[in-house]
Structures are given as structure tokens and as C-alpha cells.
Amino acid sequence: MRRLAVLPCMLFLAIALTACGTSQQGTSTGPDESKDAASEQKAAVAAGTPEEILKTIQNDFTDTSEKLNGDLEVVYGKLGEDYETYTANVDVLEDWYKTAETETEALCERTRENGAAYFKAVVESAGEDDYETIDVAMGEYYDAIYDDAFTDYYRSVY
Numbered sequence: 001m002r003r004l005a006v007l008p009c010m011l012f013l014a015i016a017l018t019a020c021g022t023s024q025q026g027t028s029t030g031p032d033e034s035k036d037a038a039s040e041q042k043a044a045v046a047a048g049t050p051e052e053i054l055k056t057i058q059n060d061f062t063d064t065s066e067k068l069n070g071d072l073e074v075v076y077g078k079l080g081e082d083y084e085t086y087t088a089n090v091d092v093l094e095d096w097y098k099t100a101e102t103e104t105e106a107l108c109e110r111t112r113e114n115g116a117a118y119f120k121a122v123v124e125s126a127g128e129d130d131y132e133t134i135d136v137a138m139g140e141y142y143d144a145i146y147d148d149a150f151t152d153y154y155r156s157v158y
Helices: 002-018 031-047 050-079 083-088 090-126 131-157
Strands: none
Touching: 031 090, 050 090, 050 131, 083 090, 090 131
8 A cells, every 4th residue: 555655756756857857958068078977977876875866966956056157257257347348248148048058957857867866776775665764765855956956056046
């Protein structure tokens, strides 16, 4: 009976993670650098405990936010202090917005993939029949990612 109760919860989480986005687009970093970072992250997630995977997801939010905010500071420098400089360089700001959108979509895709790995690791470490541990892990994930990481990211970047 408990197994039937856990299945809708896991289905809900899978749908919620899918809602983050399903298209993975490039980032503003170089292709080799981006691929290396993604490969390192995938390896860390694949070999990690649920706690390590959760920390990796949280760090991904922080790193992406810091990168976009650093890029935005450069944009502000190019926009200058007066209207003429701003209008002459407004395309730099538009490019940053496109980059922010692309980075956010890629972050959501990574979060979806890493979230699935997190829950697989939870089930592997706790066992399929340990519903209490799985329920606690679901709550921890929701609190850490949806309540904290997404909220902090949104407030920081947008």
C-alpha cells in the first residue's frame, strides 16, 4: 500500500523537474570548457551519495548565478553613465539577456537530470521499501532546490 503512495509522489517530482525545461542550449563559455564542466559534473553526480548530488545541484545554481552576475557587471561597465553610451551599447545588454535565458534553460535541464540521479541514489542507498527515508529525501530535495536554490537564483539574476 505504501508503495502505491510513493509512486504518485515520484511521478509528481519527475513532472516538476521536467517543467524546468527540456531543451539544452549552449552557454556563453567556450565549447570545450562547457563540455568539460558538464562531464565533470555528470561524473560527480553519477558516483555521488544523495547528499553529494544535492550539494552539486546547489553549487550549480550558485556558480551559474555568480557567472551571470559577473557578466552583468561587465555589461554595466560598457553601458556607461549617460544615455548616449547606453543607446550605443544596448545590444550588449540584449546579448546578456539572451545569455541569461540560455544559461537558465541549461541550468533547469541539469537540475532535472541531477534530480533524477539524486532520487535513484536515494532509492539505492535506502532501499525500495524504506518509505520514510524516501519521504524525508523528497522533502529535503524540495526545500533545498525549489524553496532555496531556485528562489535565490531568481532573486539574484532577475
